[in-house]
Structure formats: C-alpha cells, structure tokens
Amino acid sequence: MAKRVAIIGYAQSQHQYDVQKTREDLVFDVVRDAMKNAGILREDIGTVVTASTDFLDGRTISNVFLSMAVGAYLKDESKVEEDGTNALYYAMMKLVSGAYDVALVEAHTVGWQFNPHQVWALTTDPLVERQIGVVNDVSASALQARMYMQKYGVSEKDLAQIAVKSLQDASKNPNAQRKLPKVNVNQVLGSKKFCEPFTELMISPISDGCAVVILASEDKAKKLCEKPVWIQGIATYQDDYLRDRDLLSLTSLKKAAKKAYQMAKIKNPLRELGVAEVTARFAHEELMIYEALGLCKPGEGKNLISKGITKRNGKLPVNPSGGALAADPVCATGLVRVIEAVKQIKGEANGYQVPKVKRALAHGQWGICAQKNTVIILGGGK
Amino acid sequence: MRNTAIIGCGQTPHRARRRDVSVAELVSEAVSAALEDAGITMKDVDCIFSGNMQGFGGIAQPDLWLGDWIGAPGKPAIRIATGGTTGGSVAHGALYAVASGMYDIALAVAWEKHSDSKEAGATTGLAHVGMGNLFHALSYGLSLKNLIATTAVGAAAGVAVYQARFYMHRSGATIEHLDMVAAKDRRNAAKNPYAHLRWPNCQPEDIAKTEMIAYPFRYGHVCPASDGASCIVVAEEKLAKKLCKKPAWLLGLASYSDEENQLQSENYGGVGVLDPSEQMGCRVSAKKAYAMAGITDPQKEIDLAEIYQPFPSQELIFAERLGLFDDGTAWRYLEKGETDINGSMPTDLSGGVNATNAIGSSALQRVLECALQIMGKAGEHQAAKPVHKAIAHGWGGVTNYITVTILGDSPR
C-alpha cells in the first residue's frame, strides 16, 4: 500500500441492554475517551466516518443529530450504513488518498430501541421473503446451521460448547454484556428455544453499545503515538443474496481473508496470527468462520474447539473477549473486534491478555447469514 | 492523491411513478447505462459504493437484497447514506477508493423510489428524521398547533422556508427571483430527458400563478418526489485515458458538517445557528475542495455549477456560499441571465433538484451532470461555453450536511 495507516487510539462503552444514557451521551462519552486514549484534541481530527443505520436507530438520517457528539462540527464527515469495520475501511481510504491525516471512526447501535432481529427481517426481499414471511436472521441461520451440522457431524452439544467458551471468556472482559463464568453446556441447551438448533445463549444478545477507533497515516501516527498498531491487511466482500448463495460456505469471507493475508504477507494464519477476534452472531458461525479463514479444512472447525486450539491459552486464541455472543451492539460489533485485537497487541487486555501477540485478525460481518464480511490484519512493531 | 476520473455516467428517466419496474430493476437501469457509457462490463469493476434513504423505500439495507442488480456479489461493496447528500457521499466513496490507489475502477450508484411509499413519498421519511424528538416534545405538551405551524408549514417546505426568509432579508432577493429560478430550472429540465418536471419555455409568470404554500414559497417552487437512480464509473488515470475520450477529472472534494441548522437538536434541544442561510459547512467544504483543486478565484475559474436546490432560494444561497458570487449578489446575476445556458456561470442546466428529486440519487446526479458537461455529453442542455472546471454541490440533513465535488477536463 502506498501510505501506511495505524490505529492510535480506541474506546468502547460498557455494552449492556437498556443503557441509562441518551444516544447522544453514549456516543459523546466514548468519543471523548477515544480522543483521550489517542492523546489528541478535536482540532487534530481531519475526517469522521460513522456507522449506524436508520432502521436500527429509529431515525431517518441516523447520524444527523450526532454530528456534534462525534466531534464533526465543521469537519469532513460521512456515514457508512453498515458494520463499523467498513466505516474503518472507508476512513482508511481517505487517509491513504492523502486528503486527511487523522480519522475518527465511530459505530453504535442501541438495540433496546427496536429488536435488531426485526430489522434483519426487514432487510429481506420485499417481493418474496417479506411476502411469504418465514425468514428472519434467526430462522435463516438455523437452516444454515442444520445444513452444516448434518454435513460435518456437528451436534447441538458442540454448538453449546462454543457458546460456553465465549461466555466464560467474556466473564473476564469488563465491557462484555453477558458474563456467565460458571455457564455449562446444559445451561446453554436449556435456555429458551428459538429456532432449532438454536437456544437463546447460542444467539448473540440485544445490546446497546458504541465503539470508536482513531486512525492516523504513517508519519502522523509515529508523531502522536509510541506504539501504533498498523493495518497490515484489509479487505471486504459481499456475497449473493440469501436465495442464490451456497449457505454451506462463507464465500465472501474466504475472499476477504485471502486478500487481507496477501497484503499482510501471511502464508499460514494458524501459525502467524497471535489472536483472532471474529464476529459470530450464532454459535455455528464460529466453526464456519474458522474454515473460511483457512485455519482448518472445511468440516474440521469442531476439532479446533475440541483440541482447545482456539481457547484463550491455545495455539490461536479466538475471541478471548467473548465475541458477539457476549455483546452484539450490531453496527459496533465489528469495530469492537478491532479494538479487542488492538488491546491484545498493545498488552492492554488485562484479565484476558494473550501473551506475546504480534499480529491479530479482526473480522466484521453484515447481513443475514454473514452475506458481507470484512477482514483486517493488525500488527505492532514499526 | 492519485489522478482519478469519471469515465461513465448512467441514469434512469426520473418520473413521479416508475411503476413499470421494481426498485432493483430501476437501479440496474442506471448501472447498466453507466457501464455502457464507460465502455466496460461489470467484470471490470473492482468495487461498488451504493446508497439511498432506506426509510423512504421501507426496505432495510436494500443493497443486501438488490446487490445482484448493482453487481455487488463477489465484489467489495460499501453502503453510504447521509440524508439528502447520500448521492454525493456515495460518489465521494468511489472517488476516494480510486484516488487512494486501493482500487482501479469503482462504481457509485444511488437511488430513491418514492412511489413505493404510500404516504406521498417523503412525508413519513422526513417526519421520521426527528421522530424521537417529536414524541419526546409531545410528551412535554408540545401543542399540535405549534408543531404544525413551526415545522410542517406546507409539508416539506417547513425546513427551507425559514432559510429562504433569512437569505431574502439580508440579500434583498424577492419572491420574483424565486419564480425566476424555478422557471429557469423547469425550462432547463425540458432539455434533459432524464429530468422530472420538464416545462418547455417556462416563464416566471407561470410559476407566479401557482398557489402560495407559505410566503415566499409557492407550489411552483417546491421540488417533486421522483423515482430514479443515477450511477457513475470512476477509473484511475491510465485506464481513464484508455477507456474515455474526455474523462471528467477529480480536482477536489469535501463534505464538512455544520451544527444542526434550525428548529431542533437531539431531544428537542435548541441550536446555536442563528441564520440557517449562513451555511458555514458549505463555505468550509468549498474552501477545502478549492484548495485541493488549486483554485484561488472560483468566480473566474469555475465554468459551471450544479447546485442542489429543492427550493429556488437555495440556488442563490449556495451559489454565494460556494464563492461563485459575492455575498447577497447571486440574484443580480440571475436577473442578467448569467446563470442561463449561455451565461458566464451556467447553473443547474439539468434542471437540478428543483425539477428532479429522487433524494438518494439527487446529490450523485449533480456530480454526474457536471461530468457530462465536462465530457461534452450533456446533449441539448450542454452549456454554450466550453466547460473546463465544474462544481457539484449537495446539501442534506437538517440543512447541515454538504458535499462539494470539483471536476475538470485535465488532471490535477
């Protein structure tokens, strides 16, 4: 890449349901924390890219009353109406083009306002699925899960095991919403039934949360920050719509991972990555994500779990923060993964720090059954 | 910043009701037209930027379902939406993607299909901007009379009517000038087959006869709600020169936000802007874009402008804020015909938003129309003078979002 870009600061809210803050206060507080973390003033910011959606915020032009809270008064601003990782990607393009040196990326969703699952149902084809009326993100993902489980011999217990791994890890993460240190497989299997095979604890919670990351181009980053975290690889891809796509594979994630690895010169992700923070909104997705990221062959995702390879003390820890099953403030979830990856690299993940992390992977997804995926490779050092 | 150019422009005819197509088909009309104009196929496109105001169409994240229709499967695709400036922000997405060197050919498509919404296209969507504030204020006894009077004086005119009053007061412009602008733009639109309100040889007197909504706005002044989509193809320098005889080169771009301009901020709080026609965001955006383009005297160096003017007063307000005329003087040049097709500063020869408003598409259409003028492809509404540098403008939000894009007939 012509011009390198680094992350010089970050902040996230304490994700919870029914946060006792207005949307404006939630965003303002996290933006202030992020600027303090990066050691910059509002004057240093060149451009602001936010991520929120009108359907989730219950407002047409969901960012119009928040421009002042994100510090965009008389600053270049735009809104990506998707996952925060794509907002980060767009902000990075602006920096690499040389138009600006410092970019603030903000993403939020207050799930308490309106059930995000209802919003995902409203993203389906208005002429077909919305007329037939059986598809929402939970039923579609349940259909995907059953196909995957039957083809590769994965049981409900295996899914429960994944949920247990995430929820136990989350208990060490102060920002996580679900903290269940003593959760076990039976408790997961016994939680409220949604669409088979999913019970409630296998599905990401409805959360209110905000995440902010501050980017800077190379020379500015070196001036402002002693340990910048470099974006060594980044890519995003979109898949076909639900009806015309092979639900058994996350094709767009495979493509995004391949391109990001190329940019970051990664040959063997399982060995070269220190940690991976992926967005799995449903338990089975974590296995499919392992395979799409090339950590193992198709169908072998469950072995990485059973062999403890992706445990916090394993060869390649995945989601030491607890991931999306611990907190899912929709638009912010991908950016939270980036922040958790940065914390691991900078050694600031106290309580769930993975030792000696040099390079990390962060993944954001969007759309029913992860129709869009973004992969970012982060690294410390020069 | 890598040299970048628009090499293909495609749009659909913008009409009140495009009931012959689904929104997906409408969007693919514009995309296939742009690909054809650029002389490439969908395989050559590296990434897709798209956007609309999803609340108006009632479909959340429509780019997921109609991704097939804009070529997104298997490609990087990013959705951008910023209210009225959506089209401009989507265009900026594609321009930055190529200017940053990360992609060689990017496609930007934006649209709106108002006729799919039962409530007169825009009303629910516009009211929904401040829906949370509205319920909040009503719970504190905001009287319906006060609400109707202050915010909804004549449906969509509510927001811009105050802005017009402020401008007219400080500049001396009169209602006759608004009639002139509306007539000029509907006359211009008659020479643009893609425009919506096309009135051949429309005169100010024709507009003056229309019923008054709330002084100074008449029905004849207000923009329509249209179904329509527009799309541009952006390429890096080598490819642009290879594929296009006369590319429209990117010279400068910016989109600075201002404080909410009038009526209310979050939770029905007040706003610290005393004159909604001051438009600091536009002034600062223009300053940045001109600096990038190396333009020091816009009044001489800019040959043509496409201004986002759902209301005629805004053509005058924003022309001045873009530095094309001195403060408070735009209406004098209007009177002398300087902003007509053969004038020194032709403005909105496409008819602009006053004649055509598919809200998602509108701000992208401004960039597209400037590109057509520079490429010499504007057909009947091509400016008389040669167009070397053109400025495209968009406003949105609570009159506090701006997009400015400057294109030229030679690279930076």
Place this chain on the structure above:
Amino acid sequence: MGYIKDEIPQTMMVEGDWQVGAYRYKANRLLEEYTQGLKQKKIIGSLCLGCGKVIVPPRAICGRCHRRQEERREVSPIGTITCFVISPPVVRGKYKLFGLDPVDTGALKEGEILVPCFVRFDGSDSNVACLLLNADPQKVFIGMRVKAVWAEKLEGKMSDLEGVEPLEK
C-alpha cells in the same frame, strides 16, 4: 403549455409496512428543566463555558467545544423576531399530520392565518420557533421586538409558552 407528460406502464404491486411507532427512545431531562422553567414564566437555556453560547431550549453538548453544557442561564422573555412566515388561511382537509386533520382535532381553526416565527430572546444565541399572536400579519417585520405570551394555567408544559406578541401595541 405545462409539464411534459409521458405514459409509463404499470405492473402489479405487493404491500408491506414498517412499524415506525413501535420504536422507543431515550431522552434526557433537559426539556423537563425547560418546561419547569416555563411554569415560573422563565425561559431557561444551557450555557457553554467554552464558547459562551446560550442555547434555548437547553442542549446537552456543545459541538464547537466538544464539551458538555452543564451551566444554565435564564434568558429574557423579551426578544427580536429574526424570521417569520405567513401561512395562507387554514383550509380543512388540505393537510394531514399522521393521518389526522388539524382542524378536525381542534388544533387549528378554519380560515386562521398562522405566523410562525423565529424569536431570539435577549441573552440567547438560539432562535426559538413559536407563533406570533395578537398581531396584524401585515405589520410584522424582521427585527420587531416581541415578548412572551404565557398560558393562563401554567402546567410545566411546552404549551405554557403560547408564543410571542409585539412589545408595543
């Protein structure tokens, strides 16, 4: 002459809705401070210690200084009209808000002329949108000095401030 018309064929349509009224929102108590002030015939605004602007009604955050506006200032009930609009006489059935006709709901009277205006109360840096009452629409001008009109019964509601009327008759 007039607008060019062209015939466009129609195809079937399918229906759907979006329950916009089912959303809920979080709000702060600033509007409550404002309405409690109105109950004592006081107009309260928030003061930003960074740039000194007084915003009416109070807002939580000053964007210029990117800081919270904790201070409160009372502004004068006397102010200046910075902008006004004169509506044509109200006609029943011409305009609906959320499907309700304002005349039917008694909000407006048939033939009534509304003069919504922006008033900048002395000491404030905001325009407050309200109605000009007890005034001849023809005699209104930008810069006219006006004073607040209070409802008989003050209930700590937005409607306590009914509007403004000319300072001198």
Place this chain on the structure above:
Amino acid sequence: METKSNVITVQGLPIVVANFNWSVGFQMERFLKALGNKKILSAKCPECGYTYVPARNRCGKCYARMDEKDLVEISGKGILLSYTRAYVELDGKGNWIDLKEPKIIGAIKLDGADSTLFMPLGEVQFENLKIGMLVEPVWNSELKGSWKDIKYYKPASA
C-alpha cells in the same frame, strides 16, 4: 444527589406506521400471475445458464439481461436442503411471540432451477424430515396470483 436517573424512556405512538406498495416489474408480475394458475416460472440466464426463482430481469452472476423469452416453467417440486422448527416469531413491532404450535420452515432447492426458496412445511412430523427428501407445493383453494397461493410445501407423494 441524583435521585431519579437523568434518562427517561420515550415511547413511540403505535398509530404511526409507514405503509409501502412496491411495484414488482414485468418479470415478477408474470411469476405472480402464473402462481394463480398453479404454475411456477423461473428465468434462465441466456449467458451463464443460472436459473432464478422467482423470474427476474437481471442475472446476479454475469449481469446479463433476462426477459420474457427466458422464462422457463418448472414443476415446483424440489429437494429439501434444510429445515428448522421455530418456537418464536416476530410480530413486526420487534417482539418475539411464543408460538402455541411451533412452525416448521424449510429451505428448498427447486428442480430445474438454482435458487432456494424458504417456505413453511406442512403435513409432516418434524422427526420424519430428512435433508434431501423430495417436497412439493400445496396450493390454496382460492388462488389470487400471490405468494399466498402456495399454502406450504409437503413431502412429495411419488
């Protein structure tokens, strides 16, 4: 001391609903009308051969244009790719409603086409469902040229 929280909940007015009537376009109109005659129309891309259900005018794989000439009637029968049992349903207002009777939903790849349809399944016990089984549509008695003409899919008899 802040006795009450400085945040209050603002409830929307349930009467405020945005209503939509999406025009469907010619290809979809042909498809819906065919449903009224118990027929299912797909559209086969003239260039890459991918066959879409319902019929449409643009191929997502190679971006070729499709029209009436590309319509192909298919049997409507299909292979069950996957199935699930839903214990809850959304009511449009964002609430999960507990279903008295769980609903069975299937993903069906239609014979002669490449698309997958997501349909309710009926006249079958959940335990007897198997991926790969042949299923067929059950038509409503009263046909109106709409998706509701298909009541549900059930295991194919033959």
